[in-house]
Each structure stands twice: as C-alpha cells, then as structure tokens.
Amino acid sequence: MAEGQVIDGIYFNEVWEDAGLDEGTKKLTPEKIEKVINKVLEGETGARLKVYVDTCVHCGLCSDACHYYLSHDKDPTYAPVAKVKQTMWEMIKKKGRVSPTFMKRASQIASTQCNVCMRCAMYCPFGIDIAYIMSVVRRICHFLGITPLYIQDTAHSHAVTMNQMWVKNDEWPDTLQWQEEDAQEEIPTLRIPLEKEGADIMYSVIGPEPKFLAQLLYQAAVIFETAGLNWTMPATPGWDNSDMAMYTCDNEIMGRVKRVHFETARRLRVKKIVMGECGHAFRSIYDRGNRWLAWKMHPVYVEHAIEFYYNLLKSGKIKIAKKYEESVTLHDPCNVMRGRGLYEMARYVVNEMCADFREMEPNREHNYCCCAGGGVINCGPPFKMTRMLGNRVKAEQIAATGAKVCISPCHNCHSGLEDIVSHYKLGVHVKFISDILYEVMEKPGAV
Amino acid sequence: MHGLYNFVRGPLAWVAFILFVGGTLYRLIAMLVIARKKDNVVFDYFSLFYGLRSIFHWIIPFANRNSRQRPIFTIVTFAFHICLLAAPILLLAHVLLWDESFGISWWTLPEGVADIMTLIVIGGCIYFLWRRLTQPEVKFVTFASDFVILAIVAAPFITGFLAYHQWLGYKFWLILHILAGEVMLVAIPFTRLAHMIYSPFTRAYMGSEFGSVRHARDW
Amino acid sequence: MKRLRIGLLIGMTALAWVMVSSSIPAYSQEDITSLKDEAFGKGQRPPAVFVHEAHNEKAEIEDCNVCHHVYKNGEKVEDESSEDSRCSDCHNVKKGYPTRPLMKAYHDLCKSCHQTKKVGPITCGECHPRKAASSAHEAEEGH
Numbered sequence: 001m002a003e004g005q006v007i008d009g010i011y012f013n014e015v016w017e018d019a020g021l022d023e024g025t026k027k028l029t030p031e032k033i034e035k036v037i038n039k040v041l042e043g044e045t046g047a048r049l050k051v052y053v054d055t056c057v058h059c060g061l062c063s064d065a066c067h068y069y070l071s072h073d074k075d076p077t078y079a080p081v082a083k084v085k086q087t088m089w090e091m092i093k094k095k096g097r098v099s100p101t102f103m104k105r106a107s108q109i110a111s112t113q114c115n116v117c118m119r120c121a122m123y124c125p126f127g128i129d130i131a132y133i134m135s136v137v138r139r140i141c142h143f144l145g146i147t148p149l150y151i152q153d154t155a156h157s158h159a160v161t162m163n164q165m166w167v168k169n170d171e172w173p174d175t176l177q178w179q180e181e182d183a184q185e186e187i188p189t190l191r192i193p194l195e196k197e198g199a200d201i202m203y204s205v206i207g208p209e210p211k212f213l214a215q216l217l218y219q220a221a222v223i224f225e226t227a228g229l230n231w232t233m234p235a236t237p238g239w240d241n242s243d244m245a246m247y248t249c250d251n252e253i254m255g256r257v258k259r260v261h262f263e264t265a266r267r268l269r270v271k272k273i274v275m276g277e278c279g280h281a282f283r284s285i286y287d288r289g290n291r292w293l294a295w296k297m298h299p300v301y302v303e304h305a306i307e308f309y310y311n312l313l314k315s316g317k318i319k320i321a322k323k324y325e326e327s328v329t330l331h332d333p334c335n336v337m338r339g340r341g342l343y344e345m346a347r348y349v350v351n352e353m354c355a356d357f358r359e360m361e362p363n364r365e366h367n368y369c370c371c372a373g374g375g376v377i378n379c380g381p382p383f384k385m386t387r388m389l390g391n392r393v394k395a396e397q398i399a400a401t402g403a404k405v406c407i408s409p410c411h412n413c414h415s416g417l418e419d420i421v422s423h424y425k426l427g428v429h430v431k432f433i434s435d436i437l438y439e440v441m442e443k444p445g446a447v
Numbered sequence: 448m449h450g451l452y453n454f455v456r457g458p459l460a461w462v463a464f465i466l467f468v469g470g471t472l473y474r475l476i477a478m479l480v481i482a483r484k485k486d487n488v489v490f491d492y493f494s495l496f497y498g499l500r501s502i503f504h505w506i507i508p509f510a511n512r513n514s515r516q517r518p519i520f521t522i523v524t525f526a527f528h529i530c531l532l533a534a535p536i537l538l539l540a541h542v543l544l545w546d547e548s549f550g551i552s553w554w555t556l557p558e559g560v561a562d563i564m565t566l567i568v569i570g571g572c573i574y575f576l577w578r579r580l581t582q583p584e585v586k587f588v589t590f591a592s593d594f595v596i597l598a599i600v601a602a603p604f605i606t607g608f609l610a611y612h613q614w615l616g617y618k619f620w621l622i623l624h625i626l627a628g629e630v631m632l633v634a635i636p637f638t639r640l641a642h643m644i645y646s647p648f649t650r651a652y653m654g655s656e657f658g659s660v661r662h663a664r665d666w
Numbered sequence: 667m668k669r670l671r672i673g674l675l676i677g678m679t680a681l682a683w684v685m686v687s688s689s690i691p692a693y694s695q696e697d698i699t700s701l702k703d704e705a706f707g708k709g710q711r712p713p714a715v716f717v718h719e720a721h722n723e724k725a726e727i728e729d730c731n732v733c734h735h736v737y738k739n740g741e742k743v744e745d746e747s748s749e750d751s752r753c754s755d756c757h758n759v760k761k762g763y764p765t766r767p768l769m770k771a772y773h774d775l776c777k778s779c780h781q782t783k784k785v786g787p788i789t790c791g792e793c794h795p796r797k798a799a800s801s802a803h804e805a806e807e808g809h
C-alpha cells in the first residue's frame with residue numbers, strides 16, 4: 001500500500017511489506033540499535049559527516065534535485081534534506097537512542113527512497129553529500145540486519161560466489177562458449193579468449209549478463225573481434241565487476257569482491273579493464289571499492305564501455321555502415337556522468353551511430369536519475385512501486401523528447417527505464433549502446 | 448549610561464571577539480584534526496584548483512543551475528549575504544570605533560548606502576522567515592532553533608537601523624544593538640551559522656571530488 | 667580645576683578649536699552652538715552640537731587651552747593657547763601625520779574628557795543628532 005501512515009509514532013510515506021525489513025525489525029532491541037549507531041558514528045565517520053550535519057542550514061534548496069520529491073508533487077518527506085532529518089539528524093541528536101520502527105523507516109528511506117545518485121550534492125550550495133549520509137545510514141542498517149531482503153540476497157551471492165547472481169563456476173565459461181559458438185555463425189574467425197595472459201584488455205561484465213542477457217556477451221565479442229583487439233575474459237571468479245555489497249554498505253564484502261576483480265586483472269597482466277555498459281559496477285571499481293582497498297584510484301586502468309566505444313569510433317577501428325534511423329534519446333546514468341563525466345563521449349558515440357538524436361531536458365550531469373540505481377531496483381519486487389511512483393519525472397522527460405528509442409548505457413538504468421516505460425505506457429524501446437552499435441557497424445568478417 | 452555603554456563596548460566586545468575568533472579557530476582545527484584522524488581521504492582527494500573552480504561557480508549568482516532555477520531566491524540570498532558582510536564591516540560608525548580603539552581604519556560606505564543595505568538584510572530575514580513558515584520543503588526541516596538563528600541575525604540590523612535613525616530611545620537601541628551584534632558574533636562558530644566557516648571547505652571538497660575524480664561539473 | 671586639567675592631560679594628545687577667533691571673526695564665542703567646521707565640507711552627519719558658553723560654564727572650564735591647545739615637540743605647552751587659529755590649520759581632514767586627523771581630533775578630545783569625567787555624550791547620536799539642536803541640548807544636559 002502506498003498511502004502514508006503513522007506507525008509507532010513514525011511517519012511512513014509509503015508502506016510495503018518486505019521480509020528483510022519486517023522480520024529484521026522484529027529482532028531489534030533499543031540497546032542493540034544504540035550500540036550499532038554509536039559504533040558506526042564513532043568508528044567509521046569523522047569530519048565529513050560532522051561538518052555536513054553542522055553546515056546544513058535547513059534551507060531545502062536541494063529539494064528540486066531529487067526525482068522522488070519532484071515525482072511526488074513536492075511531498076516534503078522525499079526532499080533530500082528531509083531524508084537526513086528522518087534518519088541521521090535524529091540518530092545523532094538522540095545519541096543512537098531511537099526505536100526499532102524508526103530504524104525500519106530509516107532503512108526504507110536510505111535503501112529504497114534514495115538512489116545515492118548525488119544529484120542533490122550539485123544543488124546544495126555547500127555541496128553537502130547526502131548520498132554519503134544515506135550510505136552511512138545503510139551501513140548502520142547493514143549491521144542491524146535490516147537491509148531489504150532481495151538486495152541482501154544479492155550481497156550474499158557476492159560473498160559466496162564473487163558474482164551477483166549465484167552463477168556457478170562452470171556455468172560461466174559454458175555461457176561464454178555458447179555465445180562464442182553462436183557468434184561464429186556470423187563471424188567464423190571470432191573467439192572469446194579465456195584466460196589469455198598478457199592480453200591488452202580484460203573485459204568484465206556484471207552477473208546478470210551470463211544469467212539472462214547473454215546476447216550482450218555476443219555483441220561485445222563481435223565488437224572486439226571487428227576492432228581487432230587483443231582481449232581476454234577470466235574463466236575464474238573475478239569476472240563479475242558488479243557489486244551490490246557496495247549498496248548494502250557491506251564494505252567488507254565489497255572489498256573482497258573488488259580485490260578478486262583487480263587481482264584477476266593483475267594475474268592476466270592486462271593493460272586495462274574494459275567493462276560493459278554498467279554504471280554501478282563502474283562506481284564500485286572506479287570510486288568505492290578501490291578506496292576501501294586503500295587505492296586512491298583504480299590500480300588497473302578502468303575504462304567504461306562508453307569511453308571504449310568512443311575510442312573505437314574515433315580511431316576508426318569500428319566504422320558505421322549505415323546510421324540508425326529511429327529517433328533516439330539518451331539517458332545519462334549517474335555513475336558514469338556525475339561519476340565520471342563521460343557525457344560528451346556518450347554524445348559523440350550516439351551521434352556517430354544515430355541519425356536522429358534528441359536530448360532530454362535536463363541532461364548530462366543534470367539528468368534525472370533512473371530511480372533504479374543505488375541498489376533500489378535490487379531491493380526487488382516489494383519496492384517496484386516505489387520506483388514507479390518515485391520517478392514520474394523521468395517518464396515525462398522521456399516522453400517529451402518524442403523519441404522512439406531510449407539509449408541507456410547502464411544496466412540498472414536499463415532495467416529501471418524498461419519498468420518506467422511500461423508503467424507509464426510510453427511505447428519506447430530501451431536499448432544499450434551496444435545493441436545499436438552491433439546493428440549499425442561494419443562487420444567485414446561477417447559471412 | 449557611561450558605565451553600561453563602556454561595559455558593552457569594552458569588556459563585552461572583547462569577550463565577543465575572542466569567542467568569535469577563538470571559536471572559529473577551534474571549529475576549523477577540530478575539523479582538520481578529526482579529518483586527519485578519521486577521514487584522511489579528504490586530504491588525498493583535495494584539489495585546490497577544482498576546489499576553487501567549484502567555489503567560483505557558487506559565489507557568483509546564476510553561475511550554477513540551481514541558482515538559475517530560483518531567480519528570486521538567488522537575488523535575495525546574494526543581496527542578503529553581501530549586505531550582511533559588507534554593511535557592518537564598512538560602516539562608518541564601526542570603523543570609527545576601530546580607529547578609536549586601535550588606530551586602524553579603512554574605506555567606509557556612505558551612510559545612506561549602508562542604511563539601504565541594512566534594510567536589505569532585514570528584508571532578507573523576512574523572506575527567509577516567510578519561506579520557513581510557508582514552503583513545505585523548508586517547513587518540514589525547520590526547527591525552533593532555525594527561528595532563533597534567524598532572530599540572532601536580524602537583531603543587530605534591526606536595532607542598528609533604529610539606533611541610526613534616532614527616532615525614539617536612541618541610547619536604548621544603541622546598547623541593544625551592540626549586545627545583539629556581540630551575540631551574533633559568538634553565535635557564528637557555535638550554531639549553524641558555522642556554515643560561514645565550513646562552506647568553503649565543503650564546497651571545495653565536493654568540487655575536488657567532482658573535478659579530479661569524477662571529471663564532471665558540480666554546478 | 668586642577669583635577670580637570672590632569673584629567674584632560676591623560677585623555678588628549680592634540681587639537682585646536684578654531685571657529686571662535688579666526689575663521690568667522692564676526693561670531694563671538696557666545697554665538698557658538700555647534701562644531702561646524704568648514705574644513706569638513708559636507709559631512710555625513712550633522713555637526714556636533716556644542717554650546718560653547720553653556721558647556722564651559724557647566725564643565726567649569728576657564729582656561730582656553732584646555733581645548734585650544736598648542737603642542738611643541740609632542741608636549742603640550744602649558745601657558746599658550748591657540749584660539750586665534752583654526753583646528754584644521756594643524757589637523758588636516760585627511761592626513762594624520764604629525765597631528766591626528768581633524769575628525770579624530772574632535773572625537774578624541776571631546777570623548778576622552780567626557781569619559782574621564784563620566785559626564786557628557788560619548789556615543790554617535792548624542793553629539794550628532796538627526797533632529798534639530800533641541801534634542802542635542804537634551805543630550806548635552808542629560809548627563
């Protein structure tokens with residue numbers, strides 16, 4: 001049910017059932033909450049949190065940054081600063097003496113009503129990083145065991161298998177071989193080189209690709225083959241660059257997953273990691289995971305697919321046979337736009353591929369978040385409506401372009417936008433760059 | 448009268464300035480110390496160039512998207528903050544006091560201009576009060592302390608305005624004005640007015656992250 | 667009398683009252699009701715209210731050089747006075763050196779004496795009232 005309700009004196013602007021939250025909350029005691037909050041605040045936070053909290057003048061200027069707030073007709077409980085008010089301010093003020101219901105609400109806010117997209121940091125005059133504050137709340141919820149069920153399961157998968165989807169060790173090379181065979185029907189010389197030490201590039205993808213988006217592996221192989229690159233993929237755990245533990249703020253698991261990934265690249269002695277069209281995975285390798293492992297920047301150069309395609313097109317390694325005719329628009333994923341500034345490269349790539357490109361407004365680093373990222377889509381079906389109701393502005397933004405295709409160079413965004421497109425009946429197809437690139441590129445080796 | 452005036456203008460003013468300067472230094476040093484101890488990354492990612500680039504885009508009105516989207520707010524807040532800083536520092540009567548006490552003086556505003564600036568500050572306070580009372584997103588995050596802080600800021604300007612115009616009870620307003628000014632000075636490091644101290648750092652840090660790590664703009 | 671003189675010595679460093687003698691000779695000291703000094707040009711505030719006769723009577727000042735002083739080598743010359751020259755002859759409006767600037771000279775002279783004697787105005791609006799001289803009289807007398 002989506003109506004607001006007061007439960008145990010705490011206002012919930014939406015009420016959904018989620019086993020992780022509901023059952024987890026039942027096991028909480030005030031003592032445990034107090035202990036965990038203070039442990040995290042004292043042990044893991046410092047100047048940033050304190051200064052952010054002390055500097056915020058409660059002005060509400062960050063409100064307009066947030067798609068939840070805008071989509072809920074400016075309901076003040078969805079404003080970025082309001083999320084801090086309903087979580088961190090209270091925890092600090094009460095020195096951790098907050099109720100289990102309060103914590104349930106805090107977890108709901110931090111995990112499902114904030115995509116940690118950092119758009120609000122660009123709207124606060126002081127640059128207060130509310131996404132960071134929400135991450136601290138998630139960290140507390142992680143220690144308290146009140147993380148939403150689905151994403152917690154995903155984090156468990158990372159912990160056990162080092163990939164997001166419980167993909168077994170033999171399933172992975174199997175899938176690659178199957179894609180290789182399929183692709184060889186199109187390009188007979190094509191290989192998906194496994195475990196090739198000393199290759200220039202290690203290509204890594206996210207867990208869902210072998211699980212149910214295998215055609216993306218196929219397309220990537222065709223692009224690599226056509227561009228004539230010296231590349232490889234690992235056959236061992238470490239092939240998955242995704243990281244939901246990052247979003248549950250289970251930093252220890254995040255660190256393990258990233259370490260395996262980087263070590264795999266080192267073992268294969270590659271010059272760089274090229275990764276598929278995923279935003280959160282990029283964030284985990286480029287920004288969060290490396291920091292947890294005490295690397296200032298990524299220890300192996302990390303190239304997102306957008307930059308990779310850009311270089312291929314720019315250098316002429318990939319040529320366009322015939323431009324894509326359908327009208328397209330481009331969704332700028334937070335993690336590679338605000339997170340890496342790839343917006344001009346993305347536009348170059350799209351303009352090279354497509355004849356009719358239409359900008360969304362606002363765009364580039366100001367683009368609205370897809371509402372799926374930040375782990376929110378990974379919180380699963382219980383919170384699907386949170387995403388749908390929380391991102392009407394995105395639907396309006398897409399509809400306003402009149403484009404028939406929405407390009408989304410990020411997995412989270414892609415899935416989230418597909419949901420939005422169908423919920424709001426936009427009649428738009430959501431595509432990855434590689435979907436279109438594969439379609440329009442010259443394939444000299446094809447039979 | 449001599450005794451009371453001399454007390455608020457002498458010892459109390461010393462106390463206020465010492466608390467203001469001391470408090471500001473304390474907040475700054477405390478921030479740097481815990482940053483060193485627990486948040487060392489902020490030093491690693493700090494970039495002077497990108498920090499300044501970000502500050503630059505946020506101290507110029509309409510140089511960032513949010514300020515363009517809220518033109519009225521932007522005009523009010525810039526006028527308010529400029530007047531808030533400039534009027535007291537460049538006020539003839541204040542500079543005369545500095546000169547009298549320490550023999551230092553600097554350029555001053557014409558009194559008529561300072562008078563208008565005072566009204567702008569008071570007007571700004573009224574506008575902020577109106578926002579807090581009526582705008583849902585602001586109201587929702589407004590606490591009693593926010594009104595107190597607003598009053599602390601408005602008081603020296605209201606009393607100063609009344610004293611300057613000498614309409615009624617000149618000496619009363621003058622003394623109240625000095626007291627209000629002192630309260631505000633002390634409040635700066637110890638309340639949310641500390642954003643005056645912290646904001647260059649938070650802005651510069653976000654600018655550094657966006658500039659040198661994210662290669663993106665933050666305005 | 668003696669106490670007053672000592673008090674003044676502590677408080678002041680330099681100044682001269684001018685208007686009396688030289689600048690507008692037509693006036694006698696009875697006519698002086700404000701410290702309107704032409705050297706200032708148009709000031710931002712009205713000139714300080716100062717009723718020469720009443721002030722000195724009340725303050726029991728008999729020696730002219732309490733205010734109309736003469737300084738030589740940084741020392742006040744005890745038996746000389748300067749009511750025949752303008753304040754601004756020694757105290758420039760802008761330049762301070764070697765004497766203090768004109769406005770500061772006035773402020774320091776008046777206020778230091780008032781402070782020492784704990785009577786008389788010491789705040790801006792008491793000497794420079796916006797309204798007519800009447801309220802200034804109050805200020806003058808209201809100690």
Ligand code: SF4
Pocket residue numbers: 065066067068079080083113114115116117118119120121130131369
């Ligand atoms: S979803 Fe994005 S804009 Fe909204 S509060 Fe979270 S980080 Fe800020």
Ligand code: SF4
Pocket residue numbers: 055056057058059060061062063080081123124125126127128
């Ligand atoms: S986070 Fe920034 S914009 Fe939002 S209320 Fe606080 S100071 Fe204002």
